[in-house]
Structure formats: structure tokens, C-alpha cells
Amino acid sequence: MDAIFKIWETNRRLYLKLIDSYSLEQLNKIPEGFSNNLAWNLGHIIVAQQGLVYRLSGLPTYVSDEMTNTYKNGSKPTGTTTQAEIDELKELLFSLIEKTKEDYTNGKFVAYNEYTTGTGFHLATTIEAMNFNNYHEALHMGFMMNIRKFI
Template sequence: MEATFKILDTNRAIYMKFLDGYTLEQLNKIPEGFSNNLIWNIGHIIVSQQGLVYRLSGLPINVSDEMNNKYKNGSKPESNVTQEEVDEIKKLLFSLVEQTKQDYAAGKFQNFNEYQTQTGFHLASLKDSMEFNNYHEGLHLGFMMNIRKFL
């Protein structure tokens, strides 16, 4: 799992560059032809990681119900995100990865509920889910690279 965590750390560092490199207005802007914005994509990958790793393992997720509902699969930006929300997302971007590493090292992931993703991936284990999460984060990074061209 060392390589999987290394990829996750790298993904999150790239996402942080977006948070540090764009204004609140730019993070919230939904360019014409797009259904979401930069900040939604980042909130979404945070919430998705929690679902893929914790929920599928039968453990409670480490984000609020409000955040989960705002960024879960099928959601879309309903209003502009405040600077306070951006600051919270910045904290969660790395703190939740560290929590996952600690929980993994402590052996907390004992069970896994197999899951078929909307894109057709069959997740049969925590390892599958962690690797799919990295793939998913890469997809959203690609969406964000497209969005930034129109800011």
C-alpha cells in the first residue's frame, strides 16, 4: 500500500496548488459548458475517498453529513463556497489522508463490502478501493485542468 499512499499524497499536493493558486472567485466559477467548478471537484474527491475507504469498510466517514451531501456523487454546486469552507477543505485535504494512514497502520480496516462503481469497476477489497480512489482523483484532476483554461 506504500505506493498507493504515495500517489494519494502526490494527488493531494497537486490539488493544494489549485487551492493556493486561484482566487475564491475563480474556485467558484463554473465555466460555460461545465456543470461544476474547481472547488466542487476538490470537495468531491475528499468526500469520495471517505466513502470508498471508510464507508465500504463499514466504518464511519470523517466528514460532516453537510459536507458529504454537498459534494457526494450526483451533487453539483448549489451556491458559492466561502473562504471559511475553502480553509476547511484545505485542512481536510491532508488531515484525512493522514487519518487513513494511521487507521490502516492500526488495522482498523477489517471488513470490506464489495462495490461496483458507476464506471464498471468491481471493488472487492480495500486495496482495490484505494487504487480506484487514486484513479478517480486523477480523473477529477483532468476535469480541473480543463476548467482552469476558462477562468
């Protein structure tokens, strides 16, 4: 488990560094040929983790339904993400790691509703979901690194 959390924390530090390198206007820009922006990707990795790890474990999430709907799989940016929303997402980058560590240590993850991702990964346990989440976040970091070339 230590390796899973270590990778996750490193990923999240890289996300923060990237997000802090751009203006709000740049974070919201959808380059030609892309369907989303840096802000959407940031929100997406947060709500995806909550869905993969918490919702599929039968537990409540720590993000609002509104946030989930805004950034869930298959959604696209529908407006401008505000600075307050960016600040909330940045705070969630690390607070959710701490909540997940705490919940794992306290034995809250006891069941898992098996799920096959759109890319064909079959997840049968919370640990598998946490591992897949790290893979998923790395993919989105790659998408963001591509987007930033065009903003």
C-alpha cells in the same frame, strides 16, 4: 501500500497547488458548458475517498453528512463555497491521509462491502478502493485542469 499512499500524497499536493493559484471567485466559477467548478471538485474528491474507503468498509467517516451531501457523486454546486469552507477542504486534503494511514496501520479496515463504481470498476477490498481512489482523484485533476482554462 507505500506506493498507494505516495501517489495519493502527490495527488493531494497537486490539488493544493492548483487551488492556491486561484481566487475564491475563480474557484466558484462554473464555466459555460460545465456542471461544476474547482471548489466542487476539491470537495468531491474528499468525500468520495471517505465513502469509498471508510463507508464501504463499514466505518464512520471523518467528514460531516452535510459535506458529504454537498459534494457527493451526482451533486452539483448549489451556492458559493466560502473561504472558510475552502480552508477546511484544504486542511482535510492532508489530515485525512494521516487518519487513513493511522487507521490502516491499526488494522481498522477488516471488512469491505463490495461495490461496482459508475464507471464499471468492481471494488472488493479496501486496498482496491484505495487504488481506485487514486485513479478517481487523477480523473478529477484532469477535469480541474480543463475547467481552469475557462476561468
